[in-house]
Amino acid sequence: MVRVGLTPERLARAGAELxxxxxxxxxxxxxxxxxxxxxxxxxxxxxxxxxxxxxxxAQLALEELADRAAGALAGRAGKDALTAFGHVYRDYAREHPGRYTATQLRLTPQEAAAGAGGRHARMTRAILRGYDLPEPDETHAVRLLGSVFHGYVSLEAGGSFSHSAPDPEETWPKILDALDALLRNWPA
Known part of the structure; x- marks a missing residue:
């Protein structure tokens, strides 16, 4: 058998492709x-x-997703940042369905600390600074955004929106508009 130059990184990348x-x-x-x-x-x-x-x-996918999000957020604030962030998640899930699923793997605290999960949280909080939410409301909003983005992406990937009108492409911008309106008018 021929040696194929295996490394943990090469195996992770090949596993992500698989x-x-x-x-x-x-x-x-x-x-x-x-x-x-x-x-x-x-x-x-x-x-x-x-x-x-x-x-x-999972760590590779989280790193890729964080890199994309950082690039999309550069120079943006408020609704523009929120929209760019949402699009990054949705686009990544469409382009890399297996990797996106991997980002949902439950990690131990040590595994999470070694990955890009913290970058995702910091970017989400940076977006939310534009909405001036105090703690613990900012944490609630971080969880809301993650839930909405992941929920929509997962339902869409599973075909849940393919059975009725309007098209999901019409719904997605409405959801982003609604999130922006909610964040600007966060309940006291």
Whole structure:
């Protein structure tokens, strides 16, 4: 067998590609070994097990998503920032469905601290500074945005909006407008 230059990073990237092709749930060390045409045992010097591989994929996806969000938010504030942030999440989920699913993997505190989750939270809070929400309302708003973005993206990906009018493309900007209006008029 030919050595294929395996590293944990290369395995995570290949696992992310596999997740986009077949679904994050289907990614295993065995499936990845088949992709590289190597024995499963040869991968265990790079990843401990399927959980370790999935954590690496999740961290890669969170990093990619954070990089995209940071680029989209540069120079924006208020509703423009909120809209750009929402579009980044929705677009990423459409382009990389398996990786997006990976971003929802429950991580241990140590795994989360080693990843880009904190960057996502800081960017969300930066957007919310434009709405001047005090604590704990800012934290409530962070959770609201995450819930709406993830909920919409997940329902749309699952086909929940394909059975009725209007088209989801019409609904998405309305949701972003509604979020902006809510944040500007946050309940006391």
């Amino acid at each position: 997740a986009d092709e077949v679904g994050f749930e289907e990614v295993t060390v065995s499936a990845l070994a088949r992709r590289f045409d190597v024995k499963v045992a040869s991968l265990y010097s790079h990843v401990r097990n399927s959980r370790d591989l999935k954590v690496r994929i």
